[in-house]
Amino acid sequence: MLIENASLGPAAPIAAQATTADARDVLRHAQPGPRRFAPGLFFALLSAISAVALLACSAWLIARAAEQPQLAYLSAAVVGVRAFALGRAAFRYVDRLASHDAAFRQLAELRVAVFQRLIPLAPAGLARTKRGDLLSRLVSDVDALQDLPLRVVQPLLVSGVIAVLSVAGVWIVLPQAALTLLVCLVVAFAAGTLLHAAIAARAERRLAPGRGALMQQLLDFIGSLDVLLAFGAVDERLQELNRTDAALRRDGVRASLGAGLAASAMTFAAGIATLLAILVGAPVLEGPQLAIVALVPLAVFEVCGMVPLAVGAWRQVRTSAERVARIAPAAVPSGIPVEPASGDQTAVAPAAESDAPRPEAPAIVLNGLSARWPDLGGRDPSLAPGVALEGISLTVAPGERVLVRGESGAGKTTLANVLVRFLDYEGGFTLGGREAKAMAPGELRRTIGLCEQNPWIFDSSLRQNLLFAREHATDAELTAMLERVGLGEWAGSRGGLDAELGERGALVSGGQAQRIALARALLADFPVLVVDEPTANVDAAQADALMRDILSATSSADAGAARSVILISHDAVPAELVDRELVLSAGRLVSTGGL
């Protein structure tokens, strides 16, 4: 039984077998290539160089002017000061535009790469959650990976290059001063990151699970407030929530203390670098040179102050990459049928694209079939594998309409997933004599279609939500189909095919979503149609009417041979609507009687 009413705490572990190699691969996709990355980096460097040069040039200008030379000796420095001031701001602006543009361009690559990983996994290889919480977190994690080039790689590279250039520049003036600057930079980087790690790392690691736990308790508390009130359990829960919040508060403060120490270490090192530069420079340097070595460290440390922030951003990016790799592993877990690697998509276009009448439904024969869900490895209850099937033998003749009935937890949805090859099987499963395993899953799905228990409604118009099932359908065909599935009046009241259905079908009730899914399946004209628990999310009072409409719509006369229907439900249906009823219990077929 597919578990549908699940939603995850934000920090639920997804799978144990996530490999760091997988996460590294995700990170590779998040980082723009050199050609795309270079312009932003180039301008960022120019801006940082201008910032250091502005201060160095100003210091030299003032110290030299104090020696009261001819004005001509200063004019180059005057021009330099103005140019560097302009350059610092202008280059920074160009850098931000270029690097954001590159990051957004890379986002397209990253999304495509992650989507490609998800394709073979969905739906059986992904944790089963009703509201797609897991997937929305995956999507925000993917978006968060944009920070890798913007807030990690670029600041680190710029800081590194500026540190090296400044040390080299100071070396020309006075090698001893260069050495003190180098030592201060290295100590600051090390102290900043190490202090931070020592104090905050453990607290920081506890933060994400802590926030997850808090969110989980909040969802439980607010979602079940009526029950908690009715059962007098509110105070107990509030106390528990406050305890979780207090623990989270302690960890949060500790983590910020670490970040504050890193920033403070940077400030300290910057000051000490200036002090040491004066100390080693004072006995040996002329005025202008001394001013340069004294003031340059201030500008260098201002640029390099980004390092602790970049290190912090890196920790977040890495966590996001690990989560993405865990949810969407590169290797498909066993138990999920693998699509052949051929990229030949034209071969998989649904039958509905041709105008030929629907071919005759093949006989479907299951012979001693067994199936189980892949173990996704988490300890989260919502990831518990669904019910396994054992020794299922069943024949559905062409055009036959079979009801598979069973209690919750009998394995009905497992059967639906096997029939459309979302889930692998052992034993025999043939269509018109052809073994299903010998066909590409995509090819099989041209013959066997599915009306899902929770059909996805795309955030688009009613027309777009139907058209992808049959691309060249005319508006008249679509309207006729809406009429056929009992949505004619509703669609009319909403403004017809242009009606927007809202984010995740927010403007559509459970029964309407089922009818839209049915309309899609009929448009795609599958010779065999599996309908999985159409009334599961439907108001009890409307369930009967929906069931009746579904069965009459799938059988109403249209072009082509009779369609086979396998209806899966926990409810009985009126006898005249189906040819045969089977009962599934605990993963086994217990009766195969006729009606």
Next chain:
Amino acid sequence: MRGFLALGGLLGLIQTASIIGFAWFVSVLVTGAIAGQSLAELSGSFAALAAMVLLRAFTVWAMDAASAAGAARVKSQLRVAVLAGIRKLGPSWTQRRGSAATATLVGPGLDALDGYFGKYLPQLILTAIATPLLVLAIFLNDWLSALIVALALPIIPLFMVLIGMATQAVQRKQWDSLQHLSGSFLDVVGGLATLKIFGRERRQLARIRTVTDSYRTETMKVLRLSFLSGFVLELAGSLSVALIAVTIGLRLLDGQLTLAVGLFVLILAPEVFLPVRNVGAQFHAAADGMAASAEVFEVLELADAIPADAAAAAAAPAQARGPLRLDGVSVHRGDRLIVDGLSAEFEPGTLSVLAGQSGSGKSTVLAALLGFVPSAGEITLGDGPLTRTEIAWAGQNPALGSGSVAGNIALGSALAEGTPERVRLIEASMRLAAASGIDPEHELGVNGAGLSGGQAQRVALARAFYRWQELGTPVLLLDEPSSALDAETEARLLGSLRAAADAGAIVIVVSHREAVLAAADRVLWLETVHVD
């Protein structure tokens, strides 16, 4: 809050002093060295400089620590207050507002206050204290440089506001399309299984690319303007430093100024602009926190308007039993009249069914009995008003929480975990709810994840039976208890309800199922209220 501002102000003051001192001693040391003083002669100034460096590093850390602690405290206070407010507002309010949205506001929403209190506010304090003091320090040494800074400073907020207004107009225009574009990837990922059924999954790869690309184009249009404010900030800062450097240089050339003053002013000038720049940088983080706290305060205001919940404080269930009476009960939801003057009497020992079209207000009647919605008219049990402690209830939504099945069933129980009495009651309740097949030790995720719809419904029923047995509640309310059950399980459940009625309970079931109607002692049909 006031304490935090005072501490922040004090730290800001010390930090400003250390910045001025640092600039002063650097210029003293450099000019001293140029004048030919030996290191020994300068040792006092070196020591003072080191002290300034230490002091500044310390205040940076202390400011961070104080603001992090302050942010955490304010956040916790708000969280506790808003949870108490939500409790008062009750389930009908959370359902209207959406539980996920409310949980997001109380959880991650309030976390955004870290950005406001932890980062934005300290910089704002620093701006208020450091900026005028630094300008004053410059003014006392060189009025011309102070004038340049004083002229450049107001340009920054002015341009930021102008650019902010310009971008806001653009953003408003593009907001919808941006929202739509950014949500589109989630839409495709969520619908992947559906796309696979129709063989359309590969085709989405090209679409993801084009949609993400138009997202980039649209966002860059906004960013080109947004980044302008950063540009103005940097430009005002660096140009005035350049201007100061050049004017100082020219005046040094004429001998109008000493090198010590020149260096001092040059080091201070960039520091004047630093806090303002940081305020700008933290502004967006702060805006999120502000938005969340504004929402939280709205909730708190709403909750304050509601009188304290007296019924919840009532003591143990009334021992005196009698009939449950509804006398002219009416319920409004918003402007709509849902229940219009309902009068009915339910005797102990009877099994009654409330039936009617969907929308006829069956569940609303139960919500009124439970006190979840305000109602007019009188609801009494025996001699007194009906209270929640006298009701065992199972709603349409199982509303299970994380924890074990047994823990869910014994929700609100006074019996300690593991006591034989509790174990016995759990077992008996599961039997009554036809849920014996479910492992009581089975651990559930958030919102009861890990059970199928039918299993969850039976656990919720067992929870109601547990309360009925433990407290001996006179009233048992069940809303569509068999909607996810097959006929056989339904029959077993109806047997349990009959047994409960025979034991003297007032059993009221909302249902439209034939089998339930047939088992009832009496059926009340509710008509949808039509308003002319």
